[in-house]
Amino acid sequence: MTNIASRTERNAAVKYSPADIEAKWQGRWAADQLYKAEDSVPGKENWYALTMFPYPSGDVHIGHWFAYTPADAHARFMRMQGYNVMHPQGFDSFGLPAENAAISRNIDPREWTIANMDNMRRQFNLMGASYDWSRELATCLPDYYRWNQFFFLKFFEKDIAYRKNGAANWCPKDQTTLANEQVKDGACERCGTTVVRREMPQWFFRITDYADELLEMDSIDWPEKIKVMQRNWIGRSTGVTIGFDVSEYVEAGDADKIQTFTTRIDTVYGVTFVVLAPEHPLAETLTQPGQKAEVDAYIENARKQSEIERTSTEREKTGVHTGAFATNPLNGEKVPVLIGDYVLATYGTGAVMGVPAHDQRDFIFAKKFGLSIRVVVAPDGWSGEALAEAYIAPGTQVNSAEFDGLPSQEGMQKIADKIEANGWGSRTVTYHLRDWLISRQRYWGTPIPILYCDNCGTVPVPEQDLPVLLPENVEFTPTGQSPLTLDDDFVNTTCPNCDGAAKRETDTMDTFVDSSWYHLRFTSPGLMEEPFDSERVKQWVPVHQYMGGAEHAVMHLLYSRFFNKALRDIGFVEFDEPYARLFNQGTLTRDHMKISKRANPLNPEPIVERFGTDTLRCYLMFLGPWDQGGDWSDQAINGISRWLHRVWDLTLRDTTDPTQSDPKAERELERMSHVTTGRVVTDMKQFKFNTTIAALMEYTNDLSRIADSNGVSRETWTSAIERLLLHLAPLAPHIAEELWQQTGHRYSVHLQSTPDWDEAKATSDTETIVVQINGKVREQLQLPAGVSEDAALEAAMASEKVQRYTDGSEIIKKIFVPGRLMNIVVRPGR
RNA sequence: GGGGAAGUGGCGAAAUGGCAGACGCGCAUGCCUUAGGAGCAUGUGUCUUAACAGACGUGUGGGUUCGAAUCCCACCUUCCCCACCA
Numbered sequence: 001m002t003n004i005a006s007r008t009e010r011n012a013a014v015k016y017s018p019a020d021i022e023a024k025w026q027g028r029w030a031a032d033q034l035y036k037a038e039d040s041v042p043g044k045e046n047w048y049a050l051t052m053f054p055y056p057s058g059d060v061h062i063g064h065w066f067a068y069t070p071a072d073a074h075a076r077f078m079r080m081q082g083y084n085v086m087h088p089q090g091f092d093s094f095g096l097p098a099e100n101a102a103i104s105r106n107i108d109p110r111e112w113t114i115a116n117m118d119n120m121r122r123q124f125n126l127m128g129a130s131y132d133w134s135r136e137l138a139t140c141l142p143d144y145y146r147w148n149q150f151f152f153l154k155f156f157e158k159d160i161a162y163r164k165n166g167a168a169n170w171c172p173k174d175q176t177t178l179a180n181e182q183v184k185d186g187a188c189e190r191c192g193t194t195v196v197r198r199e200m201p202q203w204f205f206r207i208t209d210y211a212d213e214l215l216e217m218d219s220i221d222w223p224e225k226i227k228v229m230q231r232n233w234i235g236r237s238t239g240v241t242i243g244f245d246v247s248e249y250v251e252a253g254d255a256d257k258i259q260t261f262t263t264r265i266d267t268v269y270g271v272t273f274v275v276l277a278p279e280h281p282l283a284e285t286l287t288q289p290g291q292k293a294e295v296d297a298y299i300e301n302a303r304k305q306s307e308i309e310r311t312s313t314e315r316e317k318t319g320v321h322t323g324a325f326a327t328n329p330l331n332g333e334k335v336p337v338l339i340g341d342y343v344l345a346t347y348g349t350g351a352v353m354g355v356p357a358h359d360q361r362d363f364i365f366a367k368k369f370g371l372s373i374r375v376v377v378a379p380d381g382w383s384g385e386a387l388a389e390a391y392i393a394p395g396t397q398v399n400s401a402e403f404d405g406l407p408s409q410e411g412m413q414k415i416a417d418k419i420e421a422n423g424w425g426s427r428t429v430t431y432h433l434r435d436w437l438i439s440r441q442r443y444w445g446t447p448i449p450i451l452y453c454d455n456c457g458t459v460p461v462p463e464q465d466l467p468v469l470l471p472e473n474v475e476f477t478p479t480g481q482s483p484l485t486l487d488d489d490f491v492n493t494t495c496p497n498c499d500g501a502a503k504r505e506t507d508t509m510d511t512f513v514d515s516s517w518y519h520l521r522f523t524s525p526g527l528m529e530e531p532f533d534s535e536r537v538k539q540w541v542p543v544h545q546y547m548g549g550a551e552h553a554v555m556h557l558l559y560s561r562f563f564n565k566a567l568r569d570i571g572f573v574e575f576d577e578p579y580a581r582l583f584n585q586g587t588l589t590r591d592h593m594k595i596s597k598r599a600n601p602l603n604p605e606p607i608v609e610r611f612g613t614d615t616l617r618c619y620l621m622f623l624g625p626w627d628q629g630g631d632w633s634d635q636a637i638n639g640i641s642r643w644l645h646r647v648w649d650l651t652l653r654d655t656t657d658p659t660q661s662d663p664k665a666e667r668e669l670e671r672m673s674h675v676t677t678g679r680v681v682t683d684m685k686q687f688k689f690n691t692t693i694a695a696l697m698e699y700t701n702d703l704s705r706i707a708d709s710n711g712v713s714r715e716t717w718t719s720a721i722e723r724l725l726l727h728l729a730p731l732a733p734h735i736a737e738e739l740w741q742q743t744g745h746r747y748s749v750h751l752q753s754t755p756d757w758d759e760a761k762a763t764s765d766t767e768t769i770v771v772q773i774n775g776k777v778r779e780q781l782q783l784p785a786g787v788s789e790d791a792a793l794e795a796a797m798a799s800e801k802v803q804r805y806t807d808g809s810e811i812i813k814k815i816f817v818p819g820r821l822m823n824i825v826v827r828p829g830r
Numbered sequence: 831g832g833g834g835a836a837g838u839g840g841c842g843a844a845a846u847g848g849c850a851g852a853c854g855c856g857c858a859u860g861c862c863u864u865a866g867g868a869g870c871a872u873g874u875g876u877c878u879u880a881a882c883a884g885a886c887g888u889g890u891g892g893g894u895u896c897g898a899a900u901c902c903c904a905c906c907u908u909c910c911c912c913a914c915c916a
Contacts, residue, residue, distance in 0.1 A: 228834060232912055262916060342914045352916045361914055432915060624843060636842065636855045694853035770849050775897045777849055815896050821848055825896050
């Protein structure tokens with residue numbers, strides 16, 4: 001028998017020391033390419049586990065750990081569930097931070113980015129993630145971005161990409177245009193600077209052509225929250241476009257109607273004015289000589305204001321008369337035309353019919369400018385009095401000619417019918433979604449492969465000339481125009497059509513173009529002839545499980561869906577959606593505050609040094625449900641550290657005495673083992689890492705108790721420990737591998753399968769039946785499993801505690817829930 | 831203004847119609863130890879009680895049900911997204 005002293009000595013010698021084992025196994029796994037995914041493995045289904053790839057900012061911070069290590073645990077779990085798993089990683093490596101860092105340090109963004117990627121690859125390895133690094137990609141390399149250019153040319157050919165002059169969102173700090181999705185509360189999503197509008201020719205992708213299809217999300221298993229955000233962003237609304245005649249003010253042949261869009265055509269008889277956005281093309285045409293000075297000043301002023309100022313709801317409404325009048329086709333009335341900046345040029349038709357009685361904004365505007373207010377949809381019991389505010393709800397049509405007396409919902413249809421029958425307008429669908437503006441006036445991005453030739457106009461770069469390389473040694477300090485403009489060697493070229501002089505497009509692409517299809521490239525790393533191999537894409541995509549933050553709901557996730565559909569329509573892929581399932585992790589906070597480098601830094605490396613990677617991984621997963629984020633505590637990580645130490649000691653402890661095996665203990669351990677596996681498997685599938693770990697902690701506690709009591713055979717004990725290690729492997733891969741080896745198993749624990757689970761073995765021989773009297777718990781009985789109602793009732797009535805509440809009372813009702821409870825409803829006797 | 835998520839011990843949380851607080855942190859008491867950023871054991875929702883035991887308890891107020899943290903209605907609070915969207 002092992003005596004206490006020698007056991008202590010032995011344990012001391014093999015104390016759990018993460019630093020000693022983690023680097024060792026990381027090296028071994030890498031050397032063996034343990035996580036390299038084959039394109040297909042007989043008898044195994046493919047599982048593409050993808051996390052949103054990082055921007056190479058230079059450091060892998062704790063937020064990356066929170067996003068990536070649970071995702072890795074899930075991928076590892078799926079591998080042990082029998083799938084052929086691909087879990088790639090790469091770098092979203094074009095973009096502004098590199099350029100800004102390069103400017104402030106006076107170095108090349110390429111060097112900065114490459115150095116960061118090297119550093120981050122090393123730090124990623126500290127996480128012990130099961131990445132298949134053989135598939136690594138970086139979007140800033142010509143091997144990758146040439147395919148952005150390739151797709152751009154295909155899109156251009158099919159008119160999915162087009163160039164248009166117009167007002168664009170401009171960030172004065174970053175000195176570039178921004179897509180609508182990148183403007184938050186009127187400010188640049190990246191730097192927070194207030195965005196202004198600027199007229200310039202820009203390249204767009206026709207995402208609006210796909211608006212209706214993008215609304216269709218039944219086939220994808222995504223969080224409802226993201227679907228709702230996308231739906232709101234696309235912002236489909238149905239209504240009627242109707243023209244107000246202004247022909248007396250325009251030259252013959254020009255547009256002679258102000259087109260307005262409304263969702264409330266039932267109120268059209270209440271129109272008392274028409275308002276144009278300051279940017280509306282008719283604004284200047286319609287302005288009468290007497291109003292010119294005032295209108296010009298107003299438009300000029302509106303142009304100077306930022307979006308944030310213009311769209312503030314707090315702000316008082318402003319406007320100016322044009323002096324012109326427009327005719328309402330329904331009643332022939334002439335109503336004044338005004339210009340007001342509460343009308344947005346970018347939504348609907350850029351002009352609205354003013355119905356002050358039934359729209360609060362129009363109401364305020366009318367009050368201010370003394371315009372008349374006419375009720376045409378009457379609230380219940382309305383008897384002609386003036387309104388204190390706009391009446392928005394449905395009601396009964398009044399002052400609406402032949403439609404008087406109709407419920408307004410019905411009026412809406414009938415009026416629309418009349419308008420269409422007379423050719424005054426038509427039912428229309430409008431979207432909040434705008435086409436995707438992809439031009440950026442910055443250096444560190446994919447050059448747009450277009451030439452401008454004096455003779456031939458806009459000419460696409462021939463495919464065989466790709467890639468259009470991003471030149472080196474360019475002066476890229478932002479000046480408001482694209483840095484590439486300054487590089488004469490880059491700009492000046494010859495036209496492939498006429499051999500005449502041509503100039504290159506100098507804008508680069510939005511980096512969201514890069515991330516729109518990277519998941520396809522991971523299937524075909526290093527392929528030179530094509531962006532990806534169609535056969536391999538078919539094997540892996542749609543991505544089975546995509547994981548990442550919700551901040552990309554209406555940017556990356558929407559763009560990528562669009563890109564997929566566009567690729568489908570030009571014949572590159574066959575499926576409709578890029579990501580079949582999506583999981584959004586929440587945000588990690590510390591003391592309920594956002595973790596920032598300045599205020600409350602939390603660097604993973606010192607934590608790894610002190611506790612080990614496995615402890616940090618498990619702690620991040622133990623904080624709470626992954627989708628709800630988590631709050632970091634410096635203290636609580638000790639709990640995980642203690643647990644892993646206990647697992648270590650327990651596994652290596654010489655514990656069993658074969659002469660003392662007790663059948664009851666054997667059976668109980670078997671039951672606990674199967675219960676644990678059941679919990680782990682269901683919870684891991686659902687990303688419920690916190691309860692998975694709780695289940696394993698309970699199992700560890702149970703095993704400790706059994707070890708102390710020396711009650712099971714060596715075989716039973718060994719297989720219980722095996723089970724613990726197999727469940728631990730996805731969560732804490734290093735300690736699991738080390739203990740797997742030390743307990744005499746063959747490398748590698750990560751190539752094993754999830755242990756079997758038998759529900760029958762997980763059931764207990766006895767069960768606890770709770771006895772309630774009138775819904776209150778009064779007794780707990782240990783009864784044989786599967787006890788019948790009658791037997792349970794008999795046992796309950798035999799209990800003194802129960803009798804105390806039932807004696808002298810009339811039993812009205814009994815509810816028996818097998819395996820759970822017996823509720824006895826009594827009426828007290830008198 | 832519109833949409834969404836959430837509210838449970840001192841803290842992170844569990845339980846999604848059936849024993850509220852699993853698991854962990856923290857705290858308390860004890861043990862061990864040449865003492866550590868250790869380890870082990872026991873306890874730890876609130877109130878009443880010497881104790882046995884009992885009452886109360888999942889943001890607030892109602893409801894459905896034998897039974898509600900969980901379902902329904904109204905309200906309060908917090909967070910997130912969108913927003914002069916016609």
